[in-house]
Amino acid sequence: MSSHSFGVERVRADFPILSRALQGNKPLVYLDSTATAQKPLSVIRAMDDYYRNTNANIHRGVHTLAEEATADYERARERIAAFIGARSTSEVIFTRNTTESINLVAYSWARKNLSSGDVIILTEMEHHSNLVPWQILAEEKNIRLEFTPVTDEGELNLQAYQNLLELRPKLVAFTQMSNVLGTINPAEEMIRMAHEVGAVVLIDAAQSAPHFKVDVQKLKADFLAFSAHKMCGPTGIGVLYGRRDLLEAMPPFLGGGDMIKKVTLRGFTPNELPHKFEAGTPAIAEVIGFGAAVEYLEQIGMDQIAAYEHTLTRYALDRLSEISGLKVIGPPAEKKGGVCSFTLEGIHPHDIAQLLDREGIAVRAGHHCAMPLHQRYGLPATTRASFYLYNTLEEIDFLAEALEKTKALFG
Ligand SMILES: Cc1ncc(COP(=O)(O)O)c(C=O)c1O
Incomplete structure (x- = not known):
């Protein structure tokens, strides 16, 4: 073009x-x-407008500003869910960034579902965000980490990946696009191969979601993480997409306000998805800015x-x-x-x-x-x-x- x-x-x-x-x-x-990435005026204006006209805390208030702010926040979630082809807004969890999204899966899903001797397959081209959370977990729970090698030309060696899958990993996690080599990995095929051996797959979409169409249903991704700031949105806001049944079965990551339905002195009942994973006052202006960024990209x-x-x-x-x-x-x-x-x-x-x-x-x-x-x-x-x-x-x-x-x- x-x-x-x-x-x-x-x-x-x-x-x-x-x-x-x-x-x-x-x-x-x-x-x-x-x-x-740099930010277009529409994103800057959306955040400015929130602070000038609708600033209020969300989900709890009954006054007009709180209702407007909540509607704007949840409208952004709807837009982002549609952008990645999620079945429902309950599968879109707001986090601070890709890094926090991956950590959420490592702390909540992996700590519940993995035990000593289990295998996780990563690749040699991962960003530290998709390495260190698994290294921390591996150390704590005696998990075995294996790595799909990268060829001299900068592509994943898919034959080696196929061989590693024979280890029957519980989790496969890899980047859809390398932030160094630029390599676009064949995610759909790699996910299909991982599912054949029963693994759950996490996609690091930090570099893919900003640059080309990412559809979680087409990919059949189980988890997918990305950051607003790399796609014309503000810093401090990211998404964890998760398959609903997986998210439902996961324990909360952070505890506090908003993520509960009921609390007594001795216990709590977690809130419905996606709120179960959004403890405390979220980055409201940033979510609204993220919605505007996605709208901008979609218009082009x-x-x-x-x-x-x-x-x-x-x-x-x-x-x-x-x-x-x-x-x-x-x-x-x-x-x-x-x-x-x-x-x-x-x-x-x-x-x-x-x-x-x-x-x-x-x-x-x-x-x-x-x-x-x-x-x-x-x-x-x-x-x-x-x-x-x-x-x-x-x-x-x-x-x-x-x-x-x-x-x-x-x-
Ligand atoms: C491939 C990849 N994964 C993860 C990250 C981490 O993103 P963030 O710093 O927004 O959490 C980056 C950032 O450069 C990245 O390029």
């Missing part, structure tokens, strides 16, 4: 921050959306966004391949989303990111919360440029030119 048919200039006009200049008069070139169309990002990625890989000494890790454009992590011979990724910053270009350098994956490739760090619906081909040209300049500076 060309930038003209996608209408990127119209999209850019929705994001106030993109008109900023940095370092004097250099236009901001924001290539760090994998870390967090997830298929249009995915197609446009594919154009950007293909162009970026072409431009970067022209730079001698530069190596991108991960598969070719057909198999990945808009993430290019690379090394440039003889120059440390942090130096690259700093020099790009002087040109107004925001990229990330480091291990991107995936240290084991970097170890797999024998790299301490990479520089990562990532793209979203507001980036342009021209910005990729700026990046390529600035990298050539960086190389010249280092001789």
